[in-house]
Amino acid sequence: SAVISQKPSRDICQRGTSLTIQCQVDSQVTMMFWYRQQPGQSLTLIATANQGSEATYESGFVIDKFPISRPNLTFSTLTVSNLSPEDSSIYLCSVERGVPYNEQFFGPGTRLTVL
């Protein structure tokens, strides 16, 4: 498996502000992903964080709202901008590891509440 840490574990933010979530992995990985889990729902992929290039966003998610950085192969950040109550969710990073079929492992998650 992989040891993945996320910071912060939880936060309460005011409407209109932004929150940056950090994801750190214990060793280099090629693929890192950011997911969102809204209350009572399943996980939805926001984007794939690509090292050295712009993130690849899924339909319905845009860079202005969810800017992502991937400065190296062990670290990524997700910023949730211009927060509204609808952004209250759990945000999870995941990494892919394994040969030949790559298993995905998740970080501990960040619970965001927007007031």
Add this chain to the structure above:
Amino acid sequence: EDKVVQSPLSLVVHEGDTVTLNCSYEVTNFRSLLWYKQEKKAPTFLFMLTSSGIEKKSGRLSSILDKKELFSILNITATQTGDSAIYLCAVQETSGSRLTFGEGTQLTVNP
């Protein structure tokens, strides 16, 4: 668009019971199906299935995939209260690594 449907959506059993959770899927170019257990925030990896008919086991948990009928089952025998969680099924295409998740099955095991 990929689709994953899990059933039942919720299940309440007594300790010692055996449960079977179902996952059916529609995906254009199937690569793998994954099962996760989610207790608080983070989904914990259970199994990855890529081939039909090969059962994967870990303790009291086992899972099998049927690529012809497009479904998988997750069995838990001799359930314990610690098995109470949401069990998530996800599929992955050959074209990339993105996971498409089902809604999950909320399992509650009562003492």
